[in-house]
Amino acid sequence: MAAESNSASRPSGTNGADPLPKLAFLGPIGTYSHQAAYERFGDAVSYEARSTIADAFRSVDESFSLALLPQENSIFGSVVETYDLLRDPSLGHTVWIRGDVVLPVQHSLVVRSGTRLSDIRRVFSHEQALGQCVRFLDAHLPGVKKEAVPSTAGAAETLSKDEDMRDAAAICSKFCTKLFPGLEALHEGIQNESHNFTRFYVLANTQTAALPVTVEPDEYCHALLRLHLSPPIAGKHLKKKELTITDILLEVRLSASRIDRRPSLTRKDEQFKDVYLVEVMADASQYGEGERERRWMIHLRGALLTIQTIGGQGELIGLW
Template identity: 40%
Template sequence: IAFLGPLGTYSHQATHGVLGDQTDYLPCSTIRDAFGALKSTSHAIVVPQENSTFGPVAETYDQLRRGELGSEWTIVGETVLSIQHCLFVRSGTKLEEVKEALSHEQALGQCNNFLTTRMPSAARIKTTSTSAAVKLISSDEKYRYSAAIGPEVCGTLFLGIDLLHIGIQDEDENFTKFFVIAKNTPSNLQTILPLISNRQPIPDRGLIRFSPALPSRTSSSPTITQVSARSSYTPLLPYLNAFASSVTLCRLDRRASTAGKMPFHDTYFAYVERLDGVLTDAIRWSETLKQVQSRIQALGGDATVLGFW
């Protein structure tokens, strides 16, 4: 099972929490690398989807635009982890000596108040993960006067560091949701699904990716005037109506489309749940999501069910 590494990241904790000790783990340098591992040797991956304080994880949603989702790969579960950030420095370094703070951009954003009030002159440096930041300050002398934001467990994984502060996130109730994504083959799903500790016996959630039909235009290369015009956008309401009466549309996320056919033409991710009071099973729930997909396609848009759980 691949995840955003190195060991000690919140992704590592979430992966272990949902899959336990029943599998081998593969830490990856980036979220993109984790998806790459799914394309090769890994049977499944666990990736962060959104944080309750800082919002969606852009790197993950960029990868959810990939064509393999909904065909070769499928989302099969989710898990939520309580996030408590800690501040680490090289042993002997004082807070007032710190010149920069290192961490994943999500952690930097979740700790904005602490960084602004307690470290106002420190530069904020993005790293590939929280544990990667702690590893850097523990092993590289050029980070002697750097601090790293990461999980408390990093204090037991890396030598030569001091834990200065615990719980520096803006909100005490700070949570991150993770997706479990697996190769979409019968044999692989038969192996992975029983390992998911919080798996619901009857699926009631799903994620649908869709893009509205492209607006009409008079040339193959749009001009600034055409891109700025009101007609350059496709009305979204008809596509949202495709969800009505079938599912509960809980949230809608957006990323720029990778099709490259029209600037500001977006890809949407609709997180849906089963309607209250409607009894279903895996087959019926899958058919319900496919019906929504078909309605969007009938409007001229593109739609794919990325998974249900």
């Protein structure tokens, strides 16, 4: 499993203090996943890059506190690899979803310090980022050579290390200029779509303990449920009635903010038997000041018991 530590959030000196909690993210250093994690936790954790989303997910254990997983992009939709991992049986038992982070995806034209727009003869970045910035490139850098590389952050790192690249630019996050020396953002927000956001899940090895940095709670309580539907049951006139996800949500009276489904890992012998991943929410004001978390948990436990009573299976895999 590839790992890479990041000094951007490492303290200058611990003086014998307890080590910082570790957080795994989809690398390399300088990715938007890294930026989202840093904006959420700042210098309160130690960051370690992983080569895949699955590697970041599987990093979390008793000694490794946190991970950040990309969940959805507002343009490209759900991240399938993350949703496949949400089927893992460890979720809801040893690891939990404990929050979310939404990051505006803002591409910048990054150059070595002192490089002017007129100096640029080539631009390199991830293939997707090059496509997302084609309007800016056509308008301001017509005819420049476009070179695809494995990641936006990798483009910035290469630019930083090679002093001969004064005729080059990288498309990446401005965050990279904080990580790699000798770089500056020549233009910011150069992507075609201004409304481009990625949402991430915060994964932790504890269900209830406080995270390293607390955030002001919003007006809603959130949870992520993993639901399995039962086989058909006898209904009126002895006909078989299949339990549906709608039946479950109506019965438990929970508001679903999103519903996703993936093929079940436990019912492979049955065709098209899926596991449903349902985000639910409730108005926090109904639980009273200081009682929010406890009463929300009671509400959810009651809902899971009801699901079992009507023939389904439910697990609480996320709470925030």
